[in-house]
Amino acid sequence: MSNLTHRKIGSEEKQEDAKPEEVKRILTDIGSEEEMEPLPSNPSGESMPQDQAKIEVLDSVISDLNPRWRNWFVRGVFTLVMILAFGLIVNLGPLAITILILVIQVKCFHEIITIGYVVYKSHHLPWFRTISWHFLLTTNYYLNGESLIEQFSILFRRDNFLSPLVQYHRFISFSLYTAGFMAFVLTLKKTYYLKQFTLFGYTHLALLLIVTQSNLMVQNVFEGLIWFLLPVSLIICNDIMAYMFGFFFGKTKLIKLSPKKTWEGFIGGAFSTILFGFILSIFLCKHKAFTCPLEYDSKTMSWSHDKCNPADMFTLKEFSLPNFLRLLIPNAKLYYRPFDKHVLALSVFASTIGPFGGFFASGFKRAFRIKDFGDTIPGHGGFMDRFDCQVIMATFVNVYIFSFIRSPSPQKMFNQLMAFKNEDQQEFIRLVKNHFGEF
């Protein structure tokens, strides 16, 4: 199969429709499997970047360093830049974070679609890019709409202008999707059938992977910023520390798929991540802005967390020491937060299962014979190279909250009841009275 890919890329040279720089990057990145093996002199944690030339300001500073340290330096500088930018955006509040997530989602989708477009040589396929973006918009409209409706149901129902958008949300989404589906069927062209179906599937998988996950991440933001900041930071920490431990101590190869990853990096990353998780959570647990879910208040017509009493799990509790210890050190007191066990669960997932997102991405890049998903971030590659593990983490956190954290909310059920018709409200109250008595 790999021979076939090779043949395809060699035999067809027309590149009119695709942007020249994209094609050039992906095609120059394609090499034989052997070229992608690790160099013995470079046992670092992850892949080497090839596009430092761009950063002219840094050039003079780093020109004296040898390539290994130059890579280390560029990567480090842009890691700091990204963390700073991230911190600034978080500071702007939940809306800015949501927009950030959506922008990254679109960027990742674009990277993946471009790879499909170039690798499958789809420049002559009628309407493929248009239909792909149409599906992206439709999926976003559907998923984000569902989330918004759940969060702000009362606001929408009262407002006459928006209420049909709410009531018929699924129907509108389905119609949009069906239009795209019909367009796909009607633009099928005899000699391109297999290519068109392959790319149709490819687009849908990109949607499944990127859009649904980014939607879950937005949901996590609404459960309280801590459920977004902590997991994202854990993955970032694990990426950095695995790279560092691999860079300085890496000797034993971890997995064939990603030959630059080492057991030393994996284990060092895991311990650092668990430690970092506890330290970060001490800070996050102290502020209402992080621990309170964003709930919409139907009375003040605004959503805030000012009134919220943070859940019990975020506050310090005294740990009752065993008797023999109390006898030994009479004044010793030990404090803990119930949230600590969740921190441990998230850290362990981030540093053991999380990296499989990265392994999967490595395998994908090898299968499609590309080096990176893009070249947007110097020293790192494309957005998708940086967010491969965030995707699996966001899903885990969402499921975790649903299974272990979220309790049924009386306020939300009350909001639902308010959206009922009068006779349904009366019928419901009758049922409640029958059960609880006349209270």
Next chain:
Amino acid sequence: MSNLTHRKIGSEEKQEDAKPEEVKRILTDIGSEEEMEPLPSNPSGESMPQDQAKIEVLDSVISDLNPRWRNWFVRGVFTLVMILAFGLIVNLGPLAITILILVIQVKCFHEIITIGYVVYKSHHLPWFRTISWHFLLTTNYYLNGESLIEQFSILFRRDNFLSPLVQYHRFISFSLYTAGFMAFVLTLKKTYYLKQFTLFGYTHLALLLIVTQSNLMVQNVFEGLIWFLLPVSLIICNDIMAYMFGFFFGKTKLIKLSPKKTWEGFIGGAFSTILFGFILSIFLCKHKAFTCPLEYDSKTMSWSHDKCNPADMFTLKEFSLPNFLRLLIPNAKLYYRPFDKHVLALSVFASTIGPFGGFFASGFKRAFRIKDFGDTIPGHGGFMDRFDCQVIMATFVNVYIFSFIRSPSPQKMFNQLMAFKNEDQQEFIRLVKNHFGEF
């Protein structure tokens, strides 16, 4: 790309792992695009089957007929057999229907996976089939579990044995999925990367297409049998009548993708389907067994529709005639059911958008160079050949019910409230009291 497929199929001959008969069927079905063009002497509504030889009993009866009529006869006999079998199963009740839907789902998944397995020559891929079936089980466990929990929440919460399965349902599903995902990553093998990723995507698309749709169909059953029987019958009717009209009157080609479909079949099918829809709904609307949703009664601990008053839309109403008509024919009375407009909407969808499911399947079969999805049903092909349009219809009906039919259910909200913890119940009742007064 089509040349590549050809080369692939020609160049590699080892078939040890796959079942010989499957391979034989799919490989003999693969011909050049030209062989699959329609014969001028065969302007019927759909494709010709090739496997009548199997039905020995019928052989003597039909041996005198020419091939065109023989096909017509076999197809007709097995259409009747399927409709009869379907009727018998419907008679057994909702549980039997649900099992039927699940069995057909598994059969369709098997057909699609087998095509991927043979076409992509995946006999040496480690663990591919096992992982695919694991994902099928996981997806079914997740989706059907969610539906069951919504329907029977009270039963599960009271029962101590089942309650952890309910509470941690998503977490268990996620863990199962993650295990499959990790198994996929760990079984990646150097020379097979592209094949493995392609089949991973292929499996996920099959899941998206088959399992989610069959789950929506089960949901429709619970909304009232009419929401399952009417749309399924409309699609069957449209398939049969389009075939008949095409067979007898077909002249003008409809779409290049499916060269045996004609405008005469399309239009004749549409009118017949709309007429049939109204006739069938007269019968279905009369019986509670069809119109009532299946709701679980927490008092009698059983689910039935005996107590239900069918919704207003299923009962006859008098249509107020315009004045001039009343003067003309003084005793004329006209009756209608509000449900009639839904019948019209479903019939129009089934006969105009529905066939796009069939076009899509035709394109898919051409792309992968197969004649049919299977050979289970003589005269028809595989299960997937018969259910291609049902898939898109089931989704439409589900969205339609959600957008235009289902009103919030006081009983369901009460069941949810019963599943709350005591303090949450009290908090909710406090909110209700504040708003409605002490009632």
